[in-house]
Amino acid sequence: MASNVNQPQAAGTRSGGSSFTAQSGWIVFAAIMMIFSGAMAILEGISAIAKDDLFVRTTNYTFQFNLTSWGWIHLILGIIVLLAGCALFSGALWARAVGVILVGLSLIANFMWVPYNPFWAIVLIAIDIFVIYALCTPARSGTSTARS
Template sequence: MSQQTPAGGQWNSGHASRNVPRHEGAGMAHGGTVFAAVLLSLSGALGILQGIGAIAEDDVYTRVGNYVFEFDLTAWGWIHLILGIVVLLTAVGLFKGANWARAAGICLAGLSVIANFLWLPYQPWWAITLLAIDVFIIWALCSSWSHTTE
């Protein structure tokens, strides 16, 4: 037996004691979350490789111009390496369906946006690509967040 919800969805009465709203776009939202987890793990792995490349050899990256925000390339390497490891671990938690991983994924993707924006002088096209991936991750994780209470 299903009834209409105020938002236009239908109530799913899996248990007699509680009704949980079921929306028609729930499958797409779950798919967006899985795709965001895949992109989050890709972003973490690429951040790790980016960090290793910056730490190992200072001649791998060249700066395009002078900017206000300047760090030593080795410092940027450690920032990307640590952020990449934490992002990759968060992606594993997101694959397991943990709500803490969803919130952490949004925060870490936001930090990655800031780090890649500041990374623009070293690798502009790479940074813009990762900016776009991180913005999609934030959108997918925020738009598919379940607002039901258990």
Template structure:
């Protein structure tokens, strides 16, 4: 008896599901980064001060960076919902930048930063594993 190996489903339905998954995660994480940026701009007491951290940033400027990257992530997620190819490419790039930004902010807000790094890693995975939609 000859056995055949079934290949994973690469139909547009499968690709659409992963793209939607990435869009939802990018939207949620973008909103969370946007809110984090607002907290930093308002100089909220949520952030801890770490005097011996190598990468020191002014809290207000760090807030603007988080706010802008979060807003871009939200805009890109709307492109992912529309299945735009540009949004998949930009989504991987913005998720990568946000992983770096959250890595740099680990000492200020450790648990939250690690959670967002994981969310953005899932976004990159979901955008990279699907094949080009017809």
């Protein structure tokens, strides 16, 4: 009875014997940051659509677009990024691939958003870079073996 108390379980099994995929810390971090980034993009989009004169843009910037259209772009992209962040908790490989693509698009959109809200755009760009790194990091096994 006491012989099996301190023995670790095999990787990928629970006490019931069913297999599961363990989420790495990077994937959980990426999922939470994608949900956060998506929610912030949704708020950016709503504020750009509702109050078109709220943002002050710099003059002579290379990318000059209508602020209302940027609001719709951020709103739609934010909803999709938020949903992809929720899908990452399932552990599916497709969710990681879709996450990298969507966060890359979010990174580009935030780069082009710099003249309207520079500080927040740079913060979201940094978050997007960390999320892409987290999604591209290979999952490691939870057990370690000693080398002889």
